[in-house]
Amino acid sequence: GDSVTQMEGPVTLSEEAFLTINCTYTATGYPSLFWYVQYPGEGLQLLLKATKADDKGSNKGFEATYRKETTSFHLEKGSVQVSDSAVYFCAHSPTTGANNLFFGTGTRLTVIP
Amino acid sequence: NAGVTQTPKFRVLKTGQSMTLLCAQDMNHEYMYWYRQDPGMGLRLIHYSVGEGTTAKGEVPDGYNVSRLKKQNFLLGLESAAPSQTSVYFCASYDWGYTFGSGTRLTVV
Numbered sequence: 775g776d777s778v779t780q781m782e783g784p785v786t787l788s789e790e791a792f793l794t795i796n797c798t799y800t801a802t803g804y805p806s807l808f809w810y811v812q813y814p815g816e817g818l819q820l821l822l823k824a825t826k827a828d829d830k831g832s833n834k835g836f837e838a839t840y841r842k843e844t845t846s847f848h849l850e851k852g853s854v855q856v857s858d859s860a861v862y863f864c865a866h867s868p869t870t871g872a873n874n875l876f877f878g879t880g881t882r883l884t885v886i887p
Numbered sequence: 888n889a890g891v892t893q894t895p896k897f898r899v900l901k902t903g904q905s906m907t908l909l910c911a912q913d914m915n916h917e918y919m920y921w922y923r924q925d926p927g928m929g930l931r932l933i934h935y936s937v938g939e940g941t942t943a944k945g946e947v948p949d950g951y952n953v954s955r956l957k958k959q960n961f962l963l964g965l966e967s968a969a970p971s972q973t974s975v976y977f978c979a980s981y982d983w984g985y986t987f988g989s990g991t992r993l994t995v996v
Contacts (some may be wrong), residue, residue: 872935
């Protein structure tokens, strides 16, 4: 069935370090792919998305490319900041049915000065 | 434009008590969802609705009921709360994109 496998956390990085959070998915058809971010005490905010193969989503210096051949959507940022400390969720949405999101377990990122 | 509003934000229940969580959206979205978030498990779908008057079960529906009498409101009910229902609950709506509420933190003691 549909699922998302996300890199286990927590991840601790120094400021300006390179970030990669791995995400792979299992789905039928051609789902849309998402990264959501949750800051402490808040709800989920859409960080970026991609709707078809080879699309690159980007926002606030974060990027992820829809790789159909490897069913992956890895999140990257070249230089993290303390303000990027949050929990990051990879998700996908099927192209049919209820359009609900399937989430990974989340990866907690802490950036230290 | 408030988006998706959840009430209450926090609640503590005793085992066996009942309560209703309210989700309200002002974007005229057809689809609405209730998720629960538990440590190490991401968000899991409880129930969803594809339009006014319709509801359907998600991944973890047991112990919950829902109603969508008005398009803008999606209610999640716990008839007899159990400690296993301690969680953070998120409502979301969907049209061409998803909008999430800020969550309800529920503790059942």
